[in-house]
Amino acid sequence: MEKVRRVERIAALTKMLVDSPQKLITLNEFCDYFGIAKSTLSEDIASLKRAMNHFELGTVETVAGAAGGVRFIPHRRGAQANQVLRDVQARMQEPDRIITGGFIYMSDILYDWHIMSRLGEIMMSRFADRQPDYILTVETKGIPLAVMVARAFNKPLVIARRDSKVTEGSCISINYVTGSSKRIQTMTLTKRAIPPNSRVLIVDDFMKAGGTAKGMAELVAEMNGVVVGTGVLVATEEPNPKLIDHYESLFTFHNINERTKEINIEPVWEPEGE
DSSP states (O other), X not given: XXXXXXXXXXXXXHHHHHTSTTOOBOHHHHHHHXXXXXXXXHHHHHHHHHHHHHTTSOXXXXXXXTTXXXXXXXXXXXXXXXXXXXXXXXXXXOGGGEETTTEEXXXXXXXXXXXXXXXXXXXXXXTGGGOOSEEEEETTTTHHHHHXXXXXXXXXXXXXXXXXXXXXXXXXXXXXXXXXXXXXXXXXXXXXXXXXXXXXXXXXXXXXXXXXXXHHHHHHHHTTOEEEEEEEEEEESOSXXXXXXXXXXXXXXXXXXXXXXXXXXXXXXXXXXX
C-alpha cells in the first residue's frame, strides 16, 4: 500500500471501526492493513479515543490480551442525545400529522434511516448494561428502529410474524390479547430464531397498554429465553400501569387536541453534565 500521512490513516481507521460497531478487530489486522508497527497503531488509537471522548461521539475501547483488539461503541447520550430527541419531537408535533381518530402519522419518521440510526444508538446506550444476545421485534413498523438497535449492539435481529411461513420451518405460535382493543391476535416465531437461555431485548415502535410487548415476552419464555429489557419509541401516558412492569420509551405521548391541532408528545430526556 502506498504510504499515507497519519491524518489519512486515522481517517481510514475511524471509518473501519464506525462501520462495524461493537466488533472487536485485532491490532494485527490493522497493522497488516496499514503496514505499520503496533506502537504506531497504538498512538493512532489513543488520538482517536481522545477525539471521540471530547466530542461525545462514542467510545473507542481497547481489549488487552492475545484475543484482544479495538472496537467502537456508538454511545449517544447527554446533550447530543437530547438534541436528536428535540429534533424528532419537533417533527412529531407538526399539525398536519394528525389523523382523524386521535392518531399521528409517523411512517415517514419510522422509515427515515438517518433518524432511526440515531434513535437506535440512544436506545442501545440505555440498554448497554443488559448485554442482549438478540434483538426481537414484531412486524412491521417496529422493524426500522429494531434494525438500528441491532446494528448498534452488533447483534442479530429476530422478527416475530403475525402468521407462520412454510419457508421458516417449525414455529412456535402464541395467542395474546392486545391491551388497547382487547382483540386476540397470533404471534409466530421460528424455533431456530432464539436458542435456549438467550438474552433478548424487545424493541417496538409504539406501546399503548403493552399487550404486544407482553406477547413477545411470552414468546421468548416459550423458547426458554430471558427478556433483559423492553424499549419502545413512543409509549402513551395512559393507561397506567401497562401490562408489562418495566420498559424504556424515548417519547411519552400525552394527548392530541384536534381542534387546536396540538400534539402533546414529550421526550424522555437524557441526563446532562454527567
